[in-house]
Amino acid sequence: MKAEFIAPGLGSAPRKDSALQQKLLATEPVFFLDNADLAYEGRVVLNQLCLSIAPGERVALVGRSGVGKSTLLAALRAQQPRTSAWCPQQSGLVPMLSVYHNIYMGGLQRHNSLYNLLNLVKTLPRPLAEVAALAADLQLDEHLFNRVEQLSGGQAQRVAIGRALYQRQEVFLGDEPVSALDDYQAQHLLRLIVDKHRTLVLALHDVAQALHFCDRIIGLKDGAIVLDAASSSLEAEALAELYN
Amino acid sequence: MPTLSLKRLDKGPAQASPSFLSLRSSSFYVALIAGVCLLFADIEIISPNPWLELRAMGEGLLAPRIVSYSELLQGLANTLSFALQGMAVAVVAGFSMALVYRRWFIRAFCAFIRAIHELFWALIFIQCFGLSPLTGLLAIALPYAGTLAKVYGELFEETAPQPGANLLASKSLSAFFYTTLPLAWPALCHYTRYRFECALRSTVVLGFVGLPTLGFYLETALSEGYYGEAAGLLYVLLLLIASQRWWLRKGLLPLYVALAVVCLPPSANVNWPTLLQFFGEDIIPQPLRTASQQDLGPWLALMWQQQLWPGLCNTLVLSQIALLFSALLALLLLPFNSTLFIGPLLKRGSDGLLIIARSLPEYLLAFVALLLWGPSMLPAIVALALHNGAIVAHLLAGFSQQLYLRDDACRGVNRYAYEVLPRIYRQFLAILFYRWEVIMRESAILGILGIATLGFYIDSAFEEFRFDRAALLILASALLNMAVDTLARRLRRGLQLDTKADLG
Numbered sequence: 001m002k003a004e005f006i007a008p009g010l011g012s013a014p015r016k017d018s019a020l021q022q023k024l025l026a027t028e029p030v031f032f033l034d035n036a037d038l039a040y041e042g043r044v045v046l047n048q049l050c051l052s053i054a055p056g057e058r059v060a061l062v063g064r065s066g067v068g069k070s071t072l073l074a075a076l077r078a079q080q081p082r083t084s085a086w087c088p089q090q091s092g093l094v095p096m097l098s099v100y101h102n103i104y105m106g107g108l109q110r111h112n113s114l115y116n117l118l119n120l121v122k123t124l125p126r127p128l129a130e131v132a133a134l135a136a137d138l139q140l141d142e143h144l145f146n147r148v149e150q151l152s153g154g155q156a157q158r159v160a161i162g163r164a165l166y167q168r169q170e171v172f173l174g175d176e177p178v179s180a181l182d183d184y185q186a187q188h189l190l191r192l193i194v195d196k197h198r199t200l201v202l203a204l205h206d207v208a209q210a211l212h213f214c215d216r217i218i219g220l221k222d223g224a225i226v227l228d229a230a231s232s233s234l235e236a237e238a239l240a241e242l243y244n
Numbered sequence: 245m246p247t248l249s250l251k252r253l254d255k256g257p258a259q260a261s262p263s264f265l266s267l268r269s270s271s272f273y274v275a276l277i278a279g280v281c282l283l284f285a286d287i288e289i290i291s292p293n294p295w296l297e298l299r300a301m302g303e304g305l306l307a308p309r310i311v312s313y314s315e316l317l318q319g320l321a322n323t324l325s326f327a328l329q330g331m332a333v334a335v336v337a338g339f340s341m342a343l344v345y346r347r348w349f350i351r352a353f354c355a356f357i358r359a360i361h362e363l364f365w366a367l368i369f370i371q372c373f374g375l376s377p378l379t380g381l382l383a384i385a386l387p388y389a390g391t392l393a394k395v396y397g398e399l400f401e402e403t404a405p406q407p408g409a410n411l412l413a414s415k416s417l418s419a420f421f422y423t424t425l426p427l428a429w430p431a432l433c434h435y436t437r438y439r440f441e442c443a444l445r446s447t448v449v450l451g452f453v454g455l456p457t458l459g460f461y462l463e464t465a466l467s468e469g470y471y472g473e474a475a476g477l478l479y480v481l482l483l484l485i486a487s488q489r490w491w492l493r494k495g496l497l498p499l500y501v502a503l504a505v506v507c508l509p510p511s512a513n514v515n516w517p518t519l520l521q522f523f524g525e526d527i528i529p530q531p532l533r534t535a536s537q538q539d540l541g542p543w544l545a546l547m548w549q550q551q552l553w554p555g556l557c558n559t560l561v562l563s564q565i566a567l568l569f570s571a572l573l574a575l576l577l578l579p580f581n582s583t584l585f586i587g588p589l590l591k592r593g594s595d596g597l598l599i600i601a602r603s604l605p606e607y608l609l610a611f612v613a614l615l616l617w618g619p620s621m622l623p624a625i626v627a628l629a630l631h632n633g634a635i636v637a638h639l640l641a642g643f644s645q646q647l648y649l650r651d652d653a654c655r656g657v658n659r660y661a662y663e664v665l666p667r668i669y670r671q672f673l674a675i676l677f678y679r680w681e682v683i684m685r686e687s688a689i690l691g692i693l694g695i696a697t698l699g700f701y702i703d704s705a706f707e708e709f710r711f712d713r714a715a716l717l718i719l720a721s722a723l724l725n726m727a728v729d730t731l732a733r734r735l736r737r738g739l740q741l742d743t744k745a746d747l748g
Contacts, residue, residue, distance in 0.1 A: 082412055092406030094426050105422045109413035116418035167412055 027054050030171055030199050031076045040071045047223045060210035061203045063220035063242050069203035073175050076201060085167040089175040091160035095149035099140055102148055102159050103131045106166030137192055138162050153180045161189055165196060172197035207239045267669060278568030281561040290618030297616050304471020311473055315461060323457040325508035327443040330384025332501045338392025345397025358390030359722035361689050362446045366453055367706050372519050376512035380455045384443055395435055403427040444485060445605040485603040527715035552720055555698040562621055562697055563687035566628035571676055573633030574640060579660055581641035601634035606686045610693055619694040628686060632679050639675050643668045674741035677732040684728045688721045
């Protein structure tokens with residue numbers, strides 16, 4: 001995604017005089033925003049945002065749709081484009097390729113072009129073993145060699161999660177990664193995602209999921225962060241406020 | 245205030261700008277320009293007795309004959325071999341160039357090689373390699389590589405960006421092969437198939453300048469008035485093109501190409517001194533060769549006055565008239581090829597007629613019309629309008645079939661004028677502007693048949709071994725085509741016309 005940077009300090013070295021920064025000097029944050037205005041399609045949706053996410057944090061972004069969760073996630077990804085596993089809301093799969101190849105795509109950067117090309121023409125045994133194991137976790141093993149265009153919406157979403165998992169990064173950015181799945185599967189897959197990554201930022205519309213899987217909740221409303229607290233200190237009713 | 249914007253920037257300013265010409269006024273200008281051109285066009289019937297000739301042709305069509313099966317098979321094998329080999333080289337070269345199509349010099353190079361018609365390339369290569377298989381191969385491969393590079397490159401640019409953008413190494417070659425290529429693949433195959441059909445037609449036309457394809461035998465039979473024989477060859481050609489979807493299979497392609505190479509090895513007796521002489525000396529303007537630079541000005545002035553200016557004028561006049569009549573014919577044929585107006589059985593019949601009209605190359609149609617009416621612009625106009633009108637009508641009918649009309653929508657002429665035409669008019673103009681460049685290229689080429697467009701002067705220059713003149717004239721025709729290509733693209737953008745690239 002093409003990002004246009006105008007914000008000073010965004011993505012560059014944090015300013016020393018920031019009060020927030022003083023507090024966090026002990027650990028280098030993974031993501032850091034200082035007074036950033038974030039725009040979607042030319043319109044600013046989040047004003048003067050200050051946010052710091054430290055390694056090891058599991059963050060849920062909650063708020064009504066259209067409030068700017070996806071915009072915030074995309075801005076975070078722009079700070080660490082090569083080291084964050086990315087699971088966007090629009091899965092962006094390649095419909096005419098198999099489940100196997102779509103998941104394998106997450107790991108393209110680990111191999112040279114020739115190896116990747118060969119794997120496109122003839123499935124190679126090592127990546128097959130890895131992807132098959134992952135597909136079994138995602139309950140996609142029956143469909144491994146089906147084309148993605150033949151799958152249902154929920155199945156396609158699990159392929160997109162598989163692709164992000166196969167990127168094998170320490171940081172995971174997910175935009176409603178389980179929105180098309182039933183409760184049981186959603187729980188199972190969120191557990192999988194949480195177990196495999198040290199730092200997470202997830203946009204979630206399901207408040208219970210957010211409280212259960214994340215340790216920090218960031219609530220967005222009217223273009224600003226209105227809530228930033230540990231999930232242990234919150235209850236589902238308190239979050240209902242965000243949606244009114 | 246610091247801002248982080250995530251919106252993709254629009255590709256170009258022209259995309260966003262409001263249309264500077266409305267659909268209505270651009271149609272008006274197409275008609276007006278063609279009307280003015282008609283005043284200047286020479287459209288007499290010169291032939292003493294066209295009806296007699298027409299009758300002879302009709303009788304020939306009804307009584308086709310195959311004189312020599314070995315000749316027919318030879319011609320057929322050569323036609324297929326040239327087309328397959330030329331396309332194979334063009335696909336590989338075009339694909340490679342499409343990968344780096346963002347570079348301006350690649351785009352310019354492709355625009356240049358495709359702006360020179362395959363017949364002109366053939367005339368050039370005949371001087372270097374004689375009437376050899378290599379000549380035919382290069383004449384097809386070069387312009388087709390330029391066209392394929394452009395279309396493939398545009399298809400790659402038009403694929404959805406998300407799948408690639410979601411990857412960690414989104415700009416890598418691997419990412420291209422896993423996301424962009426599979427996404428573009430169906431359209432790519434579709435267009436390549438269409439282009440192969442064009443290559444078959446081009447190969448046939450190459451026969452008219454001496455290469456041993458079906459066109460060579462067709463030309464001989466036609467000029468000697470053996471219309472029965474010509475009809476036999478014509479039916480074989482139509483069958484070959486119409487049956488393409490049954491024999492042109494992806495899995496069999498390597499076998500076909502191998503057979504083509506075995507059947508017609510792309511060889512030539514390359515005479516290096518001649519080759520060097522041609523490119524190093526012969527095509528350089530004569531005053532420069534003889535070191536009398538002061539004569540270059542008069543030489544150019546004379547060329548401009550006697551050949552370039554009349555050639556350019558006639559090419560433009562012919563192409564504008566042909567464009568208008570193609571458009572009118574297409575609009576006339578449309579209702580007869582769409583199930584919104586006729587039953588499925590009639591549609592089958594009109595499909596067949598349109599396939600025949602668009603399977604026959606303009607050059608062949610013009611050749612036949614010339615036999616009927618003698619040398620004037622009339623045969624060329626009829627040939628160009630028939631061929632291109634049939635293509636536009638076929639594509640428009642395809643669009644119209646996708647329209648959804650209410651159950652109580654009006655019928656007949658009202659349906660055509662109120663429901664259908666307004667909805668597909670944008671596509672109609674888009675296709676028409678795509679065909680504009682093709683018509684311009686062909687208008688220049690038809691000069692070889694004796695109509696005073698650029699091709700006439702080019703052909704004469706080759707006949708007189710004045711290669712410097714030929715080179716200058718070919719360059720002029722290439723520049724004209726590139727200008728029209730650019731103008732047509734501007735118009736399509738300005739009018740926000742969009743169709744997929746499978747229109748050729």
